[in-house]
Amino acid sequence: xxxxxxxxxxxxxxxxxxxxxxxxxxxxxxxxxxxxxxxxxxxxxxxxxxxxxxxxxxxxxxxxxxxxxxxxxxxxxxxxxxxxxxxxxxxxxxxxxxxxxxxxxxxxxxxxxxxxxxxxxxxxxxxxxxxxxxxxxxxxxxxxxxxxxxxxxxxxxxxxxxxxxxxxxxxxxxxxxxxxxxxxxxxxxxxxxxxxxxxxxxxxxxxxxxxxxxxxxxxxxxxxxxxxxxxxxxxxxxxxxxxxxxxxxxxxxxxxxxxxxxxxxxxxxxxxxxxxxxxxxxxxxxxxxxxxxxxxxxxxxxxxxxxxxxxxxxxxxxxxxxxxxxxxxxxxxxxxxxxxxxxxxxxxxxxxxxxxxxxxxxxxxxxxxxxxxxxxxxxxxxxxxxxxxxxxxxxxxxxxxxxxxxxxxxxxxxxxxxxxxxxxxxxxxxxxxxxxxxxxxxxxxxxxxxxxxxxxxxxxxxxxxxxxxxxxxxxxxxxxxxxxxx
Numbered sequence: 001x002x003x004x005x006x007x008x009x010x011x012x013x014x015x016x017x018x019x020x021x022x023x024x025x026x027x028x029x030x031x032x033x034x035x036x037x038x039x040x041x042x043x044x045x046x047x048x049x050x051x052x053x054x055x056x057x058x059x060x061x062x063x064x065x066x067x068x069x070x071x072x073x074x075x076x077x078x079x080x081x082x083x084x085x086x087x088x089x090x091x092x093x094x095x096x097x098x099x100x101x102x103x104x105x106x107x108x109x110x111x112x113x114x115x116x117x118x119x120x121x122x123x124x125x126x127x128x129x130x131x132x133x134x135x136x137x138x139x140x141x142x143x144x145x146x147x148x149x150x151x152x153x154x155x156x157x158x159x160x161x162x163x164x165x166x167x168x169x170x171x172x173x174x175x176x177x178x179x180x181x182x183x184x185x186x187x188x189x190x191x192x193x194x195x196x197x198x199x200x201x202x203x204x205x206x207x208x209x210x211x212x213x214x215x216x217x218x219x220x221x222x223x224x225x226x227x228x229x230x231x232x233x234x235x236x237x238x239x240x241x242x243x244x245x246x247x248x249x250x251x252x253x254x255x256x257x258x259x260x261x262x263x264x265x266x267x268x269x270x271x272x273x274x275x276x277x278x279x280x281x282x283x284x285x286x287x288x289x290x291x292x293x294x295x296x297x298x299x300x301x302x303x304x305x306x307x308x309x310x311x312x313x314x315x316x317x318x319x320x321x322x323x324x325x326x327x328x329x330x331x332x333x334x335x336x337x338x339x340x341x342x343x344x345x346x347x348x349x350x351x352x353x354x355x356x357x358x359x360x361x362x363x364x365x366x367x368x369x370x371x372x373x374x375x376x377x378x379x380x381x382x383x384x385x386x387x388x389x390x391x392x393x394x395x396x397x398x399x400x401x402x403x404x405x406x407x408x409x410x411x412x413x414x415x416x417x418x419x420x421x422x423x424x425x426x427x428x429x430x431x432x433x434x435x436x437x438x439x440x441x442x443x444x445x446x447x448x449x450x451x452x453x454x455x456x457x458x459x460x461x462x463x464x465x466x467x468x469x470x471x472x473x474x475x476x477x478x479x480x481x482x483x484x485x486x
Contacts (some may be wrong), residue, residue, distance in 0.1 A: 044131030070095040088112035111141035148180035155233040168233040207387035208241030216379040260363035264410035283435025285374035307346025334485040342453040354393035361399040362406035401454035416475035
């Protein structure tokens with residue numbers, strides 16, 4: 001949830017030249033040999049990246065010193081030699097090593113020019129002083145309409161360059177020459193909008209395997225579910241890990257739609273209509289997506305041992321948060337009762353159904369359209385969690401709990417202690433659950449033990465996030481903690 005600036009803000013608003021060089025350490029069975037080009041490239045980029053990466057919204061290692069880089073892949077999508085004043089386009093996958101051990105793989109798209117136009121000044125990394133890029137200005141390529149346009153052209157035409165493979169969904173027509181602009185939405189990845197027709201999400205933190213945002217969206221679209229923007233094309237890295245790694249997804253851009261978070265805030269502030277009917281429709285849409293996912297992917301039944309492991313993990317997260325946030329500590333024992341009840345539910349033989357879910361559902365992840373009503377976006381799950389975990393079947397009530405917490409955030413964003421805010425949130429919670437029951441045949445409120453456990457787990461997660469990043473917002477999840485502890 002807190003991969004955005006707010007746990008409840010969305011990641012998207014509605015409103016071939018071949019040549020590759022590789023160098024450094026490459027994990028997996030198909031590792032190419034290191035080459036001198038990679039070493040020379042890193043010499044020039046190293047000081048620029050050390051200063052630039054910690055300032056990026058999507059960089060997960062803030063607060064820890066960068067100790068080194070290992071280049072996994074470098075592909076010139078346009079030559080980066082600076083000839084004739086034309087821009088170059090360099091695609092990088094590199095491990096960023098930081099103090100404390102471990103490394104994360106990041107995807108970078110860098111432009112190179114001899115002189116950077118003033119309009120691209122905000123994208124500047126700096127001028128390379130040595131190595132293969134010496135004398136060239138390096139910048140974030142996605143802000144350059146020409147380079148972003150080249151990326152779209154590669155997605156349109158498909159094919160492979162070095163380890164990069166570009167694919168398009170059969171039957172999808174993507175026009176050439178669509179104007180490109182960077183999305184202004186705060187997010188844990190980067191998005192480029194093409195002509196109000198398509199939006200490309202470029203994943204920044206890369207893991208081996210198919211990203212759920214592609215996997216789930218593609219399965220739902222192919223099943224005919226209207227509650228998801230259909231993927232049109234995507235690109236991935238081959239041979240760097242045991243399985244292909246998703247790098248980006250091009251989807252329909254829902255121009256003219258409205259973000260659920262913004263609509264909810266308008267209602268709370270009295271600038272928009274009562275949200276209850278919309279919340280009920282959103283509950284129905286969520287149930288429809290869960291139903292479609294249950295048909296598209298295998299389902300499981302979590303036995304007593306698996307439910308016990310879920311409860312233990314929740315308890316561990318609670319204890320960790322209580323040690324870090326003193327305000328939470330007085331409630332810890334009472335909150336832990338929710339997890340004890342969940343474990344006992346499993347011990348009685350009342351296992352939990354599990355399937356593929358959204359994984360990070362909140363008001364910022366839903367858009368309301370004139371034609372299709374509510375549409376769910378960003379099926380990536382919580383980027384802070386391992387990809388294997390995000391692709392694992394989970395109880396659908398996890399999504400329900402996430403949305404219920406989001407109503408609370410919207411209600412209390414002005415005045416966390418307002419009785420009117422609490423009443424607004426309760427109306428939306430009831431309407432959402434009623435709509436879910438209408439479409440899904442099961443009212444989440446009837447699964448009180450499971451719902452309380454997941455909502456408590458989400459609130460604890462929010463407490464830790466707000467204490468670390470936005471202390472002034474801490475009273476919002478603390479209000480939920482007081483309610484859930486009671």
